[in-house]
Amino acid sequence: MEYFLQQLINGVTLGSIYGLIAIGYTMVYGIIGMINFAHGDIFMVGAFIALILIVALGLTAATPLLLLILALGLVLVIAMALSAAWGWTVERVAYRPLRGSFRLAPLITAIGASITLQNYIQISQGARNKPLQPLFSGGFTLAEKTSEQGTFAVQISYMQIMIIVTTTVLMVGFTLLINKTSLGRAQRACEQDRKMASLLGVNVDRTISLTFVMGAGLAAVAGLMFLLYYGVIDFYIGFLAGVKAFTAAVLGGIGSLPGAMLGGLLIGLIETFWSGYFSVEYKDVAAFSILAIVLIFMPEGLLGRPEVEKV
Amino acid sequence: MTPWNDNPVLKVEHLTMRFGGLVAINDLSFNVGRGDITALIGPNGAGKTTVFNCITGFYKPTEGRLVMKQKKGDSFLLERMPDFKISARAKVARTFQNIRLFGGMTLLENLMVAQHNPLMLASGMSVAGIFGLAGYRQAETEAIDRAKYWLNRIGLIARADDPAADLPYGDQRRLEIARAMCTGPEILCLDEPAAGLNPKESAELNALLRFIRDEHDTSVLLIEHDMSVVMEISDHVVVLDYGEKISDGTPEEVRNDPAVIAAYLGVADEEVEVVEEEVGL
Structure with missing residues (x-):
């Protein structure tokens, strides 16, 4: 039971990170119907920007806690802003010129953008792993069990609490943005009928750009979380995280925001539990198998709408 | 003549x-x-x-x-x-031969999308919107009032929160005209x-x-x-x-x-x- 609880905590933490990335996939798919393969690399760029800032500010575990939290907030804001600029640029350079051309064209440039970002970071930052000493240590012990093998303590670290809280806050804020603000309404309108939206005076190109900007901002948050949680990044982390988050988006129903969050959580949980109870080597296989099974029985994903043919 | x-x-x-x-x-x-x-x-x-x-x-x-x-x-x-x-x-506002409402959005939201530009301006590109600042709230209230005025005029105020796709054909037609009018056209x-x-x-x-x-x-x-x-x-x-x-x-x-x-x-x-x-x- 204690072991289960521990895995649950770990799974939710990992799932939160996937969920944050998955939102970017699902929103872009919703509004322009393409898979933004460069999104995982925006996440990676976000992690690198955060790492550079943390090192530049000289943050270590020895920094006083209050100062550390404030500084991390600053790092978060700057990383989000810079990654958003990257997201905007990718859209502007690689996707907008191809809008209205055949469907596969932007997919190909997306892969191109992804490779470009990876190589840019590889060249500018080097190909080696970049470690970061843990900034937070410790946590709460929730339960303890003593057996003949020793003591097993269920712990939730401060780091995990921070990740889960930040993710929850961002997701709530984001849901409000989509449901309550004019921008969110315009986005949903563009999802349904871009031409009509533009006839009502909505600047469709700008709305699409803002979608990329928001997705990239959330990916940067995920990047910072990933960096703090695992303490090591390299130029290639975007690929696997991106594929996982994409899987999460599809699992939850691509185009659906709550779906992306749910899908992210599920993928995180499946992966963690599989590693915990079966084998670490096959955790990715488990996550992708669940995806395959769900797609066979529910092709539109868990919370997706069935595709309706437009007449 | x-x-x-x-x-x-x-x-x-x-x-x-x-x-x-x-x-x-x-x-x-x-x-x-x-x-x-x-x-x-x-x-x-x-x-x-x-x-x-x-x-x-x-x-x-x-x-x-x-x-x-x-x-x-x-x-x-x-x-x-x-x-x-x-x-x-x-x-200039326009409607089409075929109906092009945002079917998944409510009647009210359809009319609000048509007022996107003034709202976007008032909300400081949505930043004020998320935090619900006063200036945006006022603009939002005005937009809702205008939308309700038109819903009243076309007799659909009772269905303001239903998805537009659920309306019968004739009502959808009138809703399209109301939506076009919400852009404040000449x-x-x-x-x-x-x-x-x-x-x-x-x-x-x-x-x-x-x-x-x-x-x-x-x-x-x-x-x-x-x-x-x-x-x-x-x-x-x-x-x-x-x-x-x-x-x-x-x-x-x-x-x-x-x-x-x-x-x-x-x-x-x-x-x-x-x-x-x-x-x-």
Whole structure:
């Protein structure tokens, strides 16, 4: 039971990170119907920007806690802003010129953008792993069990609490943005009928750009979380995280925001539990198998709408 | 006898639209009078919808000018503007032959999307919107009031929070017009608004269009096949055939124009009166 609880905590933490990335996939798919393969690399760029800032500010575990939290907030804001600029640029350079051309064209440039970002970071930052000493240590012990093998303590670290809280806050804020603000309404309108939206005076190109900007901002948050949680990044982390988050988006129903969050959580949980109870080597296989099974029985994903043919 | 030439809201000047070798519109000029209901009629394939598509930026005309003159005196050359600015700046609104509501959004939201630009400005690109700052809340309240006003006017206020796709056809038509009006247009272009409506709904539509013209000071340009609608409510009728204007005048004048009768009915002159009676012209 204690072991289960521990895995649950770990799974939710990992799932939160996937969920944050998955939102970017699902929103872009919703509004322009393409898979933004460069999104995982925006996440990676976000992690690198955060790492550079943390090192530049000289943050270590020895920094006083209050100062550390404030500084991390600053790092978060700057990383989000810079990654958003990257997201905007990718859209502007690689996707907008191809809008209205055949469907596969932007997919190909997306892969191109992804490779470009990876190589840019590889060249500018080097190909080696970049470690970061843990900034937070410790946590709460929730339960303890003593057996003949020793003591097993269920712990939730401060780091995990921070990740889960930040993710929850961002997701709530984001849901409000989509449901309550004019921008969110315009986005949903563009999802349904871009031409009509533009006839009502909505600047469709700008709305699409803002979608990329928001997705990239959330990916940067995920990047910072990933960096703090695992303490090591390299130029290639975007690929696997991106594929996982994409899987999460599809699992939850691509185009659906709550779906992306749910899908992210599920993928995180499946992966963690599989590693915990079966084998670490096959955790990715488990996550992708669940995806395959769900797609066979529910092709539109868990919370997706069935595709309706437009007449 | 041509009051629409005195102070037109929209001047179409020598408009030509070619698609490769096909000439869809050939040197078409007409004026849409301010505060008039102007009908654009003609047999199928005459190029009516193409005119609309040029006005609202779907097509870039091959030749010609489209001059939109607002009440305040600003004028815009529509053929040079991207489509979202035609609505946002030049204040031209339009509906389509087929219904293009945002089906998954509620009635109220549909009308709110049409007020996106003022709201976006008031909300500081949504930042103020998330935090619910006062300035945005006020703008939002005004937008909701305006949306509710129109929902009231078209009798759908009770269904404000239902998805638009759930409405019956006739109600969807009226909602589209209400949504177009929420953009605050000076000219409203309607592509076959009465298509598929029953006589009662058709009469309601006429009343709504008159209301828009009289109470909201908005000029209306409409394409319509239903002659009872055209003859009853329009102040000015322009007839197209094969992309050219064949008649232009009051409903009375157009109805008696032999060229129009020939274009529509394509019969020998001695039979014209017989067929005219049959179709109720």
